[in-house]
Amino acid sequence: MNNMKRTTLSIMKKECRRIFTDRRLFFTTVILPGLMMFILYSIMGSFIANLFAVDEEHLFQVHVVNLPNSAAELFAPDELQLQIIPTNEADINEIIQRLADRQTDILIVFPSNFDAEVAAFDVATATTPAPNVQIWANTAHSTSHQARHIVTTILNDYHHALTHRFSINAPTEYTNEDDFDLATEADVFAMAIGIMIPMVFIIVIFSGSQAIVPESIAGEKERGTLGSMLVTPACRSGMALGKILGLGVFALLSALVSMLGIILSAPIMLGMSASNLFDFYSIADFVLLLLVSISTTLIAVSLLSVLSALAKSVKEANAFAMPLTFIIIVTGFVGLLLGGAPDEFFFYLIPVVNSALSITAVFSFDVNVVNVLITVATNIAISLIFAFVLAKIFNSEKIVFDK
Amino acid sequence: MDEILNVQNLCKTFKLSKKQQKLKNLKNPLLKAVDNVSFKSYEGEVFGLLGPNGAGKTTTMRMIATLINPDSGDATIDGFSIRTEPAYVRQNIGFLTNELKLDEYFTPNYLFDFFADLHGLSKNTAAQRKEELFTTFGIDNFAEVKVGSLSQGMRQKASLAISIVHDPNIIIFDEPTNGLDVITAKVVVDFLVSLKEQGKSIILSTHIFGLLENLCDRIGIIIDGKMVACDTVEKIVGEKTLEDVFFNIYRETTKEDI
Numbered sequence A: 001m002n003n004m005k006r007t008t009l010s011i012m013k014k015e016c017r018r019i020f021t022d023r024r025l026f027f028t029t030v031i032l033p034g035l036m037m038f039i040l041y042s043i044m045g046s047f048i049a050n051l052f053a054v055d056e057e058h059l060f061q062v063h064v065v066n067l068p069n070s071a072a073e074l075f076a077p078d079e080l081q082l083q084i085i086p087t088n089e090a091d092i093n094e095i096i097q098r099l100a101d102r103q104t105d106i107l108i109v110f111p112s113n114f115d116a117e118v119a120a121f122d123v124a125t126a127t128t129p130a131p132n133v134q135i136w137a138n139t140a141h142s143t144s145h146q147a148r149h150i151v152t153t154i155l156n157d158y159h160h161a162l163t164h165r166f167s168i169n170a171p172t173e174y175t176n177e178d179d180f181d182l183a184t185e186a187d188v189f190a191m192a193i194g195i196m197i198p199m200v201f202i203i204v205i206f207s208g209s210q211a212i213v214p215e216s217i218a219g220e221k222e223r224g225t226l227g228s229m230l231v232t233p234a235c236r237s238g239m240a241l242g243k244i245l246g247l248g249v250f251a252l253l254s255a256l257v258s259m260l261g262i263i264l265s266a267p268i269m270l271g272m273s274a275s276n277l278f279d280f281y282s283i284a285d286f287v288l289l290l291l292v293s294i295s296t297t298l299i300a301v302s303l304l305s306v307l308s309a310l311a312k313s314v315k316e317a318n319a320f321a322m323p324l325t326f327i328i329i330v331t332g333f334v335g336l337l338l339g340g341a342p343d344e345f346f347f348y349l350i351p352v353v354n355s356a357l358s359i360t361a362v363f364s365f366d367v368n369v370v371n372v373l374i375t376v377a378t379n380i381a382i383s384l385i386f387a388f389v390l391a392k393i394f395n396s397e398k399i400v401f402d403k
Numbered sequence B: 001m002d003e004i005l006n007v008q009n010l011c012k013t014f015k016l017s018k019k020q021q022k023l024k025n026l027k028n029p030l031l032k033a034v035d036n037v038s039f040k041s042y043e044g045e046v047f048g049l050l051g052p053n054g055a056g057k058t059t060t061m062r063m064i065a066t067l068i069n070p071d072s073g074d075a076t077i078d079g080f081s082i083r084t085e086p087a088y089v090r091q092n093i094g095f096l097t098n099e100l101k102l103d104e105y106f107t108p109n110y111l112f113d114f115f116a117d118l119h120g121l122s123k124n125t126a127a128q129r130k131e132e133l134f135t136t137f138g139i140d141n142f143a144e145v146k147v148g149s150l151s152q153g154m155r156q157k158a159s160l161a162i163s164i165v166h167d168p169n170i171i172i173f174d175e176p177t178n179g180l181d182v183i184t185a186k187v188v189v190d191f192l193v194s195l196k197e198q199g200k201s202i203i204l205s206t207h208i209f210g211l212l213e214n215l216c217d218r219i220g221i222i223i224d225g226k227m228v229a230c231d232t233v234e235k236i237v238g239e240k241t242l243e244d245v246f247f248n249i250y251r252e253t254t255k256e257d258i
């Protein structure tokens, strides 16, 4: 036991020293990927915007309450692609709910006798409030966002044409201007980021590990330095654990720097200030993310360690890791395929998939702490199994001393 | 004389891959690399293993050093069995071969401490050993230079010092001068001599007849995995030279004309 602890520590320290004192390695595997993520992700923001662009055939569902005769023709032209759905005042609340649920595009509410009120309104004296038109939308929903843009433009023109005899989305005692948009800012952020973050996150963790693990384990085997350690009475399990933890510290750092790059670029690409991020996500969210990161890193490092130990050379180890990369990328999309993070716990017993889902959950404000903890526990348990396998490999002459 | 190493009927068969089989031009995928090898070595003696390439010297030594397991047979070092007490065996032996290397990224100073740690030495003992060995080998001058930047000779000195960081009683050298330039080879030979003077027990494999004749107390000749002769140098050599004796034995066992 003493031997194991001592060996784990020595090996861990050596791995850390190897990486942290090598400025070039440190730069290329920690700083550079983070920087790249920041730049790439900032640029990617515009592509994401395009991704969300509404397809040209889309017919916008426009619910209109009390459509006045005078305005009817404004929405009529075919090229606007507006499908006008006359709606009763009684249904307003239902439509608003549907907007929030992204099931329809927009709701316009005119006062019941709009034309008469406009005619009666005296702009000069303004003794009564101007008739008000409400436009309800959900800007986190792409088609709604676009529909609002079209409708607002039309009504603004109309507003000018009628020489300001009505107002749009004027605050009342119940609502203020912002309330007509059912998207919260957090929603917008979650939408844009939630899709790509889990995948990028997991790729970053695995690629960080891949940059160092084959070199450290298959490399040591290839260069004969592993054999030098095996001649000593050092505990094999300690060696395995030390390798995994030492490389893990570094892989985690590399992943966290990359994550920081992504997170810092996210507000920029969404046109917000960085401090907004901390309005949306609590410390607890970040702690959960960190836990998921740590456990995922352990999986990545321990799995790659086993593969590298089985390989004859660094080259072969990298070849072994290739198919893994594809699996990882596919895994990153799971959250997207399932349409968000499911609540059933068994999804969180599948390594890596559970990480993707947990991250999706955190970023979409839909987090179930128990599931995240299941994720972390599962991943750590599996890493320990890999560590055990690695120790077995270190003890196996066939693999270490094979010609 | 106290027996320090007792090797009894060690056997090791390798299962060759198709590729290895082809390379060796063998029909049988099973290669008996070490075939029932037995020998004894005594405290303070140098035991030399002599044999052509592929005879099974390295395999025998690796079994003794607990790096690979024998299929059958056993060996005891200082009374500890390589099969049942490998951890004790590792504490009592130093193993040096050119196939095992020092990590080029680190300095001799760091690696010495690292290996002292792996051997479980206390900080004090390690510091004392370091002072002693670094002075003997003249490592102080380059103790803080990364191994990758050292000359072959310097590297060899660092390797030697580190292989005996734990002051083992028995030291195993597998072809220690193989592939070294003359100067570096001399460093190794001087080291062997000094170890012998200190009364350490040594197991050595080498092609160099002179080294065996001058340094060894006992010699074992291995051919095709079998120990074909094993005795004190005087008894094996007799009136002839070791070289003559070896080639005679080789011709007899292999029926090859050389």
Ligand SMILES: Nc1ncnc2c1ncn2[C@@H]1O[C@H](COP(=O)(O)OP(=O)(O)O)[C@@H](O)[C@H]1O
Pocket (backbone or CB within 6 Å): A401, A402, A403, B014, B015, B016, B020, B031, B033, B051, B052, B053, B054, B055, B056, B057, B058, B059, B060
């Ligand atoms: N891990 C291994 N797998 C397959 N064959 C091996 C392995 N190690 C050694 N051999 C074979 O066993 C024989 C003895 O090898 P070795 O002990 O290295 O000989 P020596 O050290 O005397 O040159 C050789 O034919 C060698 O190719």
Ligand SMILES: [Mg+2]
Pocket (backbone or CB within 6 Å): B054, B057, B058, B059, B174, B175
């Ligand atoms: Mg050999």
